[in-house]
Amino acid sequence: MFRAIVGIIARRRNEPAQSDRMQTVTAGVDIAYPNSVVRAGGAPVLLPETADRQAVIAMIGRVDGLLLPGGGDVVSLAYGEEPHPTAKYQDPVLDEMEFLAARVAIDRGIPILGICRGIQSLNVALGGTLIQDIESQVPGAVQHWARPRDATRGHTIDVEPGSLLARVLGTKTLAVNSYHHQAVKDVAEGLRASARSRDGVIEGLEAADGRPILAVQCHPEEMRESQPALRNLFEWLVREAAARRSMGTDPVSGPCPGAENREETPA
Numbered sequence: 001m002f003r004a005i006v007g008i009i010a011r012r013r014n015e016p017a018q019s020d021r022m023q024t025v026t027a028g029v030d031i032a033y034p035n036s037v038v039r040a041g042g043a044p045v046l047l048p049e050t051a052d053r054q055a056v057i058a059m060i061g062r063v064d065g066l067l068l069p070g071g072g073d074v075v076s077l078a079y080g081e082e083p084h085p086t087a088k089y090q091d092p093v094l095d096e097m098e099f100l101a102a103r104v105a106i107d108r109g110i111p112i113l114g115i116c117r118g119i120q121s122l123n124v125a126l127g128g129t130l131i132q133d134i135e136s137q138v139p140g141a142v143q144h145w146a147r148p149r150d151a152t153r154g155h156t157i158d159v160e161p162g163s164l165l166a167r168v169l170g171t172k173t174l175a176v177n178s179y180h181h182q183a184v185k186d187v188a189e190g191l192r193a194s195a196r197s198r199d200g201v202i203e204g205l206e207a208a209d210g211r212p213i214l215a216v217q218c219h220p221e222e223m224r225e226s227q228p229a230l231r232n233l234f235e236w237l238v239r240e241a242a243a244r245r246s247m248g249t250d251p252v253s254g255p256c257p258g259a260e261n262r263e264e265t266p267a
């Protein structure tokens, strides 16, 4: 059966060393992301973090959709700022991979869903900037760093009427979870804000020109049961990925004969 392939960037993780084991370094994502893709009818593949740009380009050439998942902070120098004292979990190799993956995907018309860190790295990839620390830099901010992130309806978002996000979610206000201390500041050219929390913090981005790009600051993969409207985001990504694949064309490399049989083709 036809299943669209959704690539998910898998970051480097240093596993805690155990007394009788070697230190291990893995590449991975929270399994809620691939599970959400599967439940939406897609087939997830993990794209492990690498500094090899040609390898990244080749990976994106083999997927129908791209998911930029949650994670740590984007290195502030990538958008021209010195680091705020609260900066944490920085990984410039991951940043560069995500910037390149996002740009290649956009060039090729591959749909993108960005989540949490993903909305931030997408924005920086296209020339935007970030608020480095909401609590100390946004007066009157609501609570954006709540635990647990799974079932909590943390704060309200207002969705821009007429936006792609409004159509996908089917609502103009929604209670979402919130687990971030950074946020989009200056929106990159080519993108537009499509949702905000009541303190004005940007909670959604999408393409300004109708390309298949959506990004949210909340964690829809953790709210499948508590906020079912958020499942629509994964269903949108898989539907767009499948639609692009069924066209069988690639704006960069031209028509791809046999693309519909790619699932069965050995790598």
Ligand code: MN
Binding pocket: 143, 144, 155, 177, 178, 179, 180, 197, 203, 217, 218
């Ligand atoms: Mn938030």
